[in-house]
Amino acid sequence: MDTATGTLSLCQWPIFSSSPPSLRMHVRVSCGIARLSGSAVDKTLSQINNSGIIACLRANSAEVALKAANAAIAGGVSVLEIVVSTPGVFEVLQQLVKEHPTMALGVGTVLKIEDAKNAINAGAKFLLSPATVKDIMVMDYVQSGEVLYIPGTMTPTEILSAWDAGAKMVKIYPASALGGFQYISALKKTFPHVSMVASQGITIDVIGEYILRGASSVVLSDAIFDKEAIEQLNFDKIHKLARSATLLGNKAVNR
Numbered sequence: 001m002d003t004a005t006g007t008l009s010l011c012q013w014p015i016f017s018s019s020p021p022s023l024r025m026h027v028r029v030s031c032g033i034a035r036l037s038g039s040a041v042d043k044t045l046s047q048i049n050n051s052g053i054i055a056c057l058r059a060n061s062a063e064v065a066l067k068a069a070n071a072a073i074a075g076g077v078s079v080l081e082i083v084v085s086t087p088g089v090f091e092v093l094q095q096l097v098k099e100h101p102t103m104a105l106g107v108g109t110v111l112k113i114e115d116a117k118n119a120i121n122a123g124a125k126f127l128l129s130p131a132t133v134k135d136i137m138v139m140d141y142v143q144s145g146e147v148l149y150i151p152g153t154m155t156p157t158e159i160l161s162a163w164d165a166g167a168k169m170v171k172i173y174p175a176s177a178l179g180g181f182q183y184i185s186a187l188k189k190t191f192p193h194v195s196m197v198a199s200q201g202i203t204i205d206v207i208g209e210y211i212l213r214g215a216s217s218v219v220l221s222d223a224i225f226d227k228e229a230i231e232q233l234n235f236d237k238i239h240k241l242a243r244s245a246t247l248l249g250n251k252a253v254n255r
Contacts, residue, residue, distance in 0.1 A: 039145030044125045045168060045195070047104040048217045051079045052207060052249030054128075054197065055242065056108055056221040059230060062088030068225055069096055071235035073103070075242025081108040081128055081219070084115050090122040097123030106148075108219075110136065120147055128152070128199075128219075130173050132162050142166075150197060154178065159191055169195040169216065176201030181213040188214030204245050211252035220245055 048054060055077045059065035065086050072080065073096075080096070082089050084107050096105055106126035107119035113135045116127055120141050125148065127136065132151035136142065142149045143166065152173045153159045162170050172184060175198040179186075184198055198210050199219035210218045224245055229237040 040125065041145045041148045041168060044104050044148045048079050048126075048169070048197070049195070050253060051077075051104075051246075052211055052217050052253040053077070053245050054079045054081050054217055054219045055224045055245070056081045056083065056199075056219050057086070057225050058083035058221070059086050059225075062086070062092050064230065064233065065089070065092045066095060067233070067235055068230060068238055070099075071238040072224055072242040073100060075239040076246030077224070077242045078246075079104040079106075079217070081106045081126075083108050084110050084119070090118050093119065093124060094122045113139070116149075126150060128171055128197075130171075132158065132165075132167075134165075137162075137165050137167070152199075156187065156190060159187065159194060159196075163191075163194050169197060171197045171199050171219070172215075174200035175210075175218075181206060181209040181215070184210060184215050185213035204241070204248060207245065207248045208252040208255075211249075217249075 055072050057065060057069055057080065059068055065082060069080060080103065082093055086092065089107060093105060093107060104125050106124045106128065108128040110116050110119060110127045110129050111133055116136045116139060119127055127147065128150045129136065130152040132153060136149055137151060141147045148168065150169050150171050151162045151167050152171045153162050154173060159170055172187065175183065177200065184196060187196065195216040196214065197217045197219060198215045202210065202218045202220060202223060204220065204223050207218055224241045225238060226241060
């Protein structure tokens with residue numbers, strides 16, 4: 001192992017904001033905005049790239065969220081994001097991490113630093129935002145390569161700013177409203193070195209086009225977690241949609 005400088009850091013947070021605060025000293029490698037080789041972030045990036053899809057779940061209860069998540073996982077989903085507004089989101093995430101420790105599980109629509117801390121302590125391997133949240137970008141866990149943060153960007157300026165700040169991957173949002181896969185294609189001509197995840201309004205039938213035009217992955221929300229299926233507790237339908245999306249995602253990244 002290469003020699004590194006160890007620094008003491010007081011940065012352990014309570015699992016949830018309602019828990020009593022406790023601090024624990026631990027040694028962490030000082031690395032600034034380093035892009036670490038073999039880090040946890042690199043593994044998560046590999047999982048996202050190999051999958052081609054990020055399943056995005058929002059539900060009106062923790063119980064429904066857990067059942068819907070497991071239906072999608074049974075359908076082949078290997079990268080799953082739970083929207084932070086889902087009731088009991090951190091408890092649901094913690095349970096899924098326990099049941100599926102090798103999966104890439106994360107929390108989406110994260111806009112507050114406290115939510116980011118709670119998500120990380122519940123076991124999130126990645127965080128997504130619809131915009132770039134600077135306080136999250138500079139978090140120690142993000143900068144040290146332990147947790148992947150995917151900031152939301154829309155314009156070339158925002159993409160460049162996020163990349164220069166250390167982002168390893170950016171979310172292009174709202175992708176469909178901006179021109180869909182044609183917009184991704186145009187952006188990749190200027191930023192071929194930036195990994196992009198397309199998000200918003202993407203359907204299963206265009207996964208291949210997005211990947212072909214340069215997206216590393218696409219976020220699928222209603223396309224897998226169909227609103228009517230969620231309301232009717234039709235987890236079999238979610239399983240089938242997940243299976244279709246997974247197969248098309250794998251086909252797209254491997255062609």
